[in-house]
Amino acid sequence: MRERQIPWWERGVIYQIYPRSFQDSNDDGIGDLAGIEARLDYVAALGVDAIWLSPIYPSPMADFGYDVADYCDIDPIFGDLEAFDRLIAAVHARGLKLLLDFVPNHTSDRHPWFIESRSSRDNPKRDWYIWRDPAPGGGVPNNWISDFGGSSWEWDEATGQYYLHAFLKEQPDLNWRNPEVRAAMSDVLHFWLGRGVDGFRIDVLWHIVKHQAFPDNPLNPDWTPDVTERDRLLQHFSTDQPEAHEISAEMRALAEDYGERLLVGEIFLPAERHARWYGTPERPQVHLPFNFHLIESPWDAAHLRAVIEDYEASLPGFGWPNWVIGSHDAPRIAARIGEAQARVAAMLLLTLRGTPTLYEGDELGIGHVTIPPERMRDPQHFRQPSLNIGRDRSRTPMPWDASPHAGFSTCEPWLPLNDDWPTRNVAAQERDPGSMLNFYRHLLALRRAHPALSVGSFTMEKAEGDVLSYVRQHEGERLRVLLNLGPEPVQPLTRQAESVRDVLASTLQARPYDGTLLPDEGLILSLAPEA
Ligand code: NOJ
Numbered sequence: 001m002r003e004r005q006i007p008w009w010e011r012g013v014i015y016q017i018y019p020r021s022f023q024d025s026n027d028d029g030i031g032d033l034a035g036i037e038a039r040l041d042y043v044a045a046l047g048v049d050a051i052w053l054s055p056i057y058p059s060p061m062a063d064f065g066y067d068v069a070d071y072c073d074i075d076p077i078f079g080d081l082e083a084f085d086r087l088i089a090a091v092h093a094r095g096l097k098l099l100l101d102f103v104p105n106h107t108s109d110r111h112p113w114f115i116e117s118r119s120s121r122d123n124p125k126r127d128w129y130i131w132r133d134p135a136p137g138g139g140v141p142n143n144w145i146s147d148f149g150g151s152s153w154e155w156d157e158a159t160g161q162y163y164l165h166a167f168l169k170e171q172p173d174l175n176w177r178n179p180e181v182r183a184a185m186s187d188v189l190h191f192w193l194g195r196g197v198d199g200f201r202i203d204v205l206w207h208i209v210k211h212q213a214f215p216d217n218p219l220n221p222d223w224t225p226d227v228t229e230r231d232r233l234l235q236h237f238s239t240d241q242p243e244a245h246e247i248s249a250e251m252r253a254l255a256e257d258y259g260e261r262l263l264v265g266e267i268f269l270p271a272e273r274h275a276r277w278y279g280t281p282e283r284p285q286v287h288l289p290f291n292f293h294l295i296e297s298p299w300d301a302a303h304l305r306a307v308i309e310d311y312e313a314s315l316p317g318f319g320w321p322n323w324v325i326g327s328h329d330a331p332r333i334a335a336r337i338g339e340a341q342a343r344v345a346a347m348l349l350l351t352l353r354g355t356p357t358l359y360e361g362d363e364l365g366i367g368h369v370t371i372p373p374e375r376m377r378d379p380q381h382f383r384q385p386s387l388n389i390g391r392d393r394s395r396t397p398m399p400w401d402a403s404p405h406a407g408f409s410t411c412e413p414w415l416p417l418n419d420d421w422p423t424r425n426v427a428a429q430e431r432d433p434g435s436m437l438n439f440y441r442h443l444l445a446l447r448r449a450h451p452a453l454s455v456g457s458f459t460m461e462k463a464e465g466d467v468l469s470y471v472r473q474h475e476g477e478r479l480r481v482l483l484n485l486g487p488e489p490v491q492p493l494t495r496q497a498e499s500v501r502d503v504l505a506s507t508l509q510a511r512p513y514d515g516t517l518l519p520d521e522g523l524i525l526s527l528a529p530e531a
Pocket of ligand 1: 203204
């Protein structure tokens with residue numbers, strides 16, 4: 001039997017760039033494609049394999065690009081198609097891959113398709129979106145709540161119907177039951193694949209089809225008013241419909257025609273429903289249903305162990321895992337668990353079995369950021385200000401050096417920098433051998449040098465207090481990862497006798513292993529082969 005060829009993403013690491021906040025090249029305080037191109041050597045030197053760019057398409061920016069007004073062009077804020085072609089050539093010249101963000105669930109309300117659709121009830125594009133009459137007694141057609149709070153339905157006075165929007169009212173949902181919509185969106189995928197992109201991260205993939213009868217969603221018995229209004233309901237009928245899986249399989253088939261292209265689907269669901277997005281070997285869906293379980297889990301050994309084991313157990317035999325600890329939507333990992341544990345988190349992320357995705361700035365350990373109220377921009381914050389769920393804190397510009405505006409721009413950036421940017425920046429961390437940046441680089445280099453860490457088998461040790469302990473093994477090489485999630489020194493009980501050859505990495509100062517883990521210490525140990 002021929003051995004299966006391992007695709008690049010199974011060994012690889014993805015790095016998410018939020019284009020508005022990476023590097024400004026034209027003095028407007030907003031990052032752009034030429035800026036990203038100018039910083040590619042940094043990305044390559046980090047040791048990652050692929051870049052995922054959050055949306056760069058023409059957009060009114062109601063949701064900072066996740067409201068697309070033209071799927072086949074570049075917003076002038078970011079550049080133009082020529083700048084894109086230069087960027088992709090420069091990415092490929094460094095042996096890196098480029099993934100774009102594909103936003104299929106909704107367009108901008110300024111997309112020409114929606115402008116036509118709302119122009120009259122008999123417009124040929126009316127059915128490209130989801131229009132409904134008021135409920136029999138008047139009012140919204142059902143109880144669905146937008147992910148940003150408030151009803152999912154917006155009244156359109158001119159044509160006397162409501163349209164559906166799972167997010168902002170400026171982001172009307174497309175009707176994926178309409179074959180013309182599917183064909184138009186396939187054209188979009190062809191457009192970018194033909195231009196050489198290596199795949200897509202697919203925005204809110206589990207949302208794209210709704211139950212045909214639009215029943216009310218059930219109430220969530222566990223909801224409390226201190227969490228987002230979205231969670232008042234269980235999204236039984238508005239998300240994760242069987243037909244969406246079929247569409248996901250069609251996207252996969254289309255991508256396969258271009259060779260080794262990667263589809264990462266954004267999917268927020270419990271493990272067993274999450275795993276269905278891999279499809280079957282005969283009818284595969286996305287390669288990597290994005291796995292947010294580390295972001296959602298309380299940060300202690302017991303919860304993390306359960307999350308990792310449940311996730312591993314839920315995977316179909318052919319399904320390749322993936323992990324993420326930060327994004328433009330989630331609070332910064334260092335803000336959530338502190339800098340010492342953020343190092344432990346980095347070691348966890350880069351030693352678990354599965355493709356890791358890093359989020360720009362986490363490699364510098366950016367933590368709490370103060371955004372004065374007058375500089376807040378995120379629509380999610382403005383929809384529910386009392387909840388303190390604004391995402392601006394995770395979207396602040398990259399601090400490159402200690403020069404004015406941190407080398408990000410020549411003028412005041414669109415969002416403030418991290419408070420400690422004069423010392424927490426790329427240049428300063430490059431000079432400091434003990435910095436978070438150099439720690440990340442070391443972990444990434446280890447992952448490349450030791451296939452056990454990427455494609456090796458994974459065995460979790462049984463429960464042991466604050467310690468997570470697992471072995472990665474590949475072709476005779478055995479590596480043990482020990483992570484102390486707690487504030488006390490511990491002596492891991494298991495495998496005391498196993499012989500440690502070398503300490504490959506530590507979240508603290510390098511030192512020989514003496515059987516003890518210090519508080520917040522994580523170690524990668526190289527073990528002698530089993531007798
Ligand atoms: C998920 C994206 O990551 C988020 O930033 C956006 O607001 C929603 N999808 C809507 O597109």
